Amino acid sequence: MKNTRTILAEVDPVWGRICDEATKAVLDEPLLGGLIHSSVLHHPTFERALAYRVSMKLASGEMSEQILREISDEAYVSSPELGQMARADLVAVFERDPACHRLLQPLLYFKGFQAVQAYRIGHWLWENGRSDMAFFFQMRISEVFGIDIHPAAKIGQGIMIDHAHSIVIGETAVVGNNVSMLHSVTLGGTGKEDDDRHPKIGNGVLIGAGAKVLGNIDIGDCSRIAAGSVVLHDVPARKTVAGVPAKIIGDSGCDQPAATMDQLLGGSQL
Structure with a gap:
């Protein structure tokens, strides 16, 4: 029994x-x-x-x-x-x-x-x-x-926020499923407008420490945002962006970057 x-x-x-x-x-x-x-x-x-x-x-x-x-x-x-x-x-x-x-x-x-x-x-x-x-x-x-997350923000499941210090997610932000982000990430607006003004993060995205994603922009599925980057424009699916302002520097490196947590690029850490 x-x-x-x-x-x-x-x-x-x-x-x-x-x-x-x-x-x-x-x-x-x-x-x-x-x-x-x-x-x-x-x-x-x-x-x-x-x-x-x-x-x-x-x-x-x-x-x-x-x-x-x-x-x-x-x-x-x-x-x-x-x-x-x-x-x-x-x-x-x-x-x-x-x-x-x-x-x-x-x-x-x-x-x-x-x-x-x-x-x-x-x-x-x-x-x-x-x-x-x-x-x-x-x-x-x-x-x-x-951690400051507006209660109107929409966040999917399978979310991992590592270390979780100084995270900001704005009112009209949308975060998909199976997203990973590290500390000091901001999903913010770019001014005082009160309409749809925050990023839309796709499924399976990996966002490195200190990255700032600003404005009503789309971050494609399974993309990677390098640590410390400032993203001001749409990012296609399965691409890696880095820099200030962020630019596409290659593919995402794998099918599920948020799951693998691979932050190495060209021998350097994201």
């Missing part, structure tokens, strides 16, 4: 593996037992654990953990795709970040993953007409994680 843990692993393999890793982590480091039990092992589902983790990180004297948790639980119940997107993000971090050795790590420790999940709840609030609460989420995400 199958035990509960075996059944859990079959129904939700991501959550089952996280729970197994959490159990082992408590044995390896008992002093983290309280954190790991409250964040993982006390919850029946991945979504409930995420709601708890987001609410604990964003809570402050201005908004209690209980209220934020109720909002987060409501979001996951009413929009099940949020949980599936979170799973895709988690697996993306695990597969692309060489410093990530367990699925448990992003959930507990990686602010890039945590910030994206908090943004997703803020975006759900925005889409449901609760703009003021969405702006509160944006404010707290910026204060806690150092």
Whole structure:
């Protein structure tokens, strides 16, 4: 007869593996037992654990953990795709970040993953007409994680933001699926216009550290943007751009640059 843990692993393999890793982590480091039990092992589902983790990180004297948790639980119940997107993000971090050795790590420790999940709840609030609460989420995400994502921005799944410091994503920005970006990336506008003014990032794009992509421009699928580049014009699919201002310097080098995280070009690092 199958035990509960075996059944859990079959129904939700991501959550089952996280729970197994959490159990082992408590044995390896008992002093983290309280954190790991409250964040993982006390919850029946991945979504409930995420709601708890987001609410604990964003809570402050201005908004209690209980209220934020109720909002987060409501979001996951009413929009099940949020949980599936979170799973895709988690697996993306695990597969692309060489410093990530367990699925448990992003959930507990990686602010890039945590910030994206908090943004997703803020975006759900925005889409449901609760703009003021969405702006509160944006404010707290910026204060806690150092990442400023407008809640109206549209971001796909399988997103990996490595190091996740000083990320800015504007109101009308669109980010496709399976995108990887490093720290200090800006997806911004070029002036004070209030219409569609931010970049549209295709699927599978790799954006290097410190890159600035500005204006209502299209970045084609599976392209690469070199670190420190300033991109002001459209980038065709499967091309690499570099420089200030950025210019096309070759093909992207592989079919899925965001997955391989290959930042080498001509012997130099992007």
